[in-house]
Amino acid sequence: MHTVLRSKTGVEALIGSDLPFVVIGERINPTGRKALAAEMLAGNFERVKADALAQVAAGAPVLDVNAGLGVANAHELEPEVIVKAVEAVQSVVDVPLSIDSSIVAALRAGLRAAGGKPLINSVTGESERMEAVFPLVAEYHCAVIVISNDETGISYDPQVRFEVAKRIVKRAESYGIPREDLLIDPLVMPAGAVRGSGGAVLDIVRWVREELGCNTVCGASNVSFGLPNREAINANFLAMLIAAGMPSAITNPLKPELKTAILAADMLMGHDEDCMRWLRYQRQLAREAAAAAAAASGEAAPAADDRAARRAARRETKE
């Protein structure tokens, strides 16, 4: 089953466990980025545009747009700011968007600005949230991230989280929303606090795929919260999620360790024809290394088709 997202002009992103992994770029989010929040509030969207360009260049086929400014009058301001952010992104890249807000008016404004078939980030199993968000999903025929917690909180027990996901899927269907438009987030808990929380997520991913036929998504980096060498944990966790059949995650496409893990796992699962994406990325790294070496030794930076870079790439291939 494929979840289809679409940009305003019709560019599609397909999400499915038989396809290359889809990174939903997380960078356009002022939470914890004070400079970005101040700029967005002042109507300056240059950093938003730069983040959009960089993430798409790094291979993100979908971008999350969050305009949560963390101010008292967010309910009034956020719908307007998210529209400007969406328009800024669309002025530089043409990819499907994920409209990310807890304010329903901002979701509606963002969906309208986005056009095409965006993704809503997100709805939980709390009745109030479902009653507010599902009508929007049905009206705009968009897709939505479903987070597997409800009024009782987040259970440590993966079975309970799966049951919550099942109930939310049923409720969504009562609004006429098809299962392929639901991306289930099994909720990743920190492995430092909840022993085996990574394995629990792998179980839920498999159950959701086999019993509900839905695709899944997550914010993978929460798993390493509080632990040293977070990038290494997150990268290996992404490979494990791909092995279990998770087709997408909200993460930072600019982190090289994550990119390496995703491309390696995609290739190992057979989602990279002739290993072309892996080979291209390794050649890119070899070119960059050769350019850095040349710069360090005082030579001019090599041209794109430079022989040294090719030699380095060939050496790597033979290794």
Added chain:
Amino acid sequence: MHTVLRSKTGVEALIGSDLPFVVIGERINPTGRKALAAEMLAGNFERVKADALAQVAAGAPVLDVNAGLGVANAHELEPEVIVKAVEAVQSVVDVPLSIDSSIVAALRAGLRAAGGKPLINSVTGESERMEAVFPLVAEYHCAVIVISNDETGISYDPQVRFEVAKRIVKRAESYGIPREDLLIDPLVMPAGAVRGSGGAVLDIVRWVREELGCNTVCGASNVSFGLPNREAINANFLAMLIAAGMPSAITNPLKPELKTAILAADMLMGHDEDCMRWLRYQRQLAREAAAAAAAASGEAAPAADDRAARRAARRETKE
């Protein structure tokens, strides 16, 4: 189900998908190591001892011992050489051993020298091999690696390889060998040549676990044959194998990327109580980095309890 291996003096290594991943150290193997082969032939086992010490220090709970010298009269020489190699290893470390040979007389000599409960590496589904090796397994009450190919060769189809494994397990049982003493090797094929060969192995691992109740093992590095950046591919593949429930692999414990992947995956699966092994390894890396930095800046190398190293470890933890 746990596969139990035992050293001569009774030190145990337990293999099971609910336990920390077991690396069977692959370094003591003269194949492709000409200097080592020449030394072993000349009766010099110093490098064998050094390899044993280094691999156990790096965390390998089991060591493979191979004495395949690649000479014409191997059948005559190998039984004697493998005994000397086993004795050399036992003179410096006390871990269970994997006796690795295609020559039955060498297997028998190695088993006798090893004592305890070693592992035989390996038997295939070829009738002649099974008839030669299974009686040894039964006689010595040891464990054995079972490779899922037969007279017809190695199938690209994971279903066929699983069927071969099933037949071998049945045949082993006719010799009175219990399932927990069989480690099934699903045969890892290069992903560059066989599209999706990684995913195929994950399927076989799950089927073997769920339908046969056996543990699995593999030589993971074959998956990256012919591709650039092999370490990264192998490391991510190990994390994916652990996610699928593979409890052991024959690999090089000295490669830092592999160690990181294994420790991260163990922790994420809940096989690392209080994340202690992950934290200890990160502290070790921080200490080494601090020592290297101190050495580079001309200071004396810091003591084991050096404050800078502790600060570095703490900084990492808070990150």
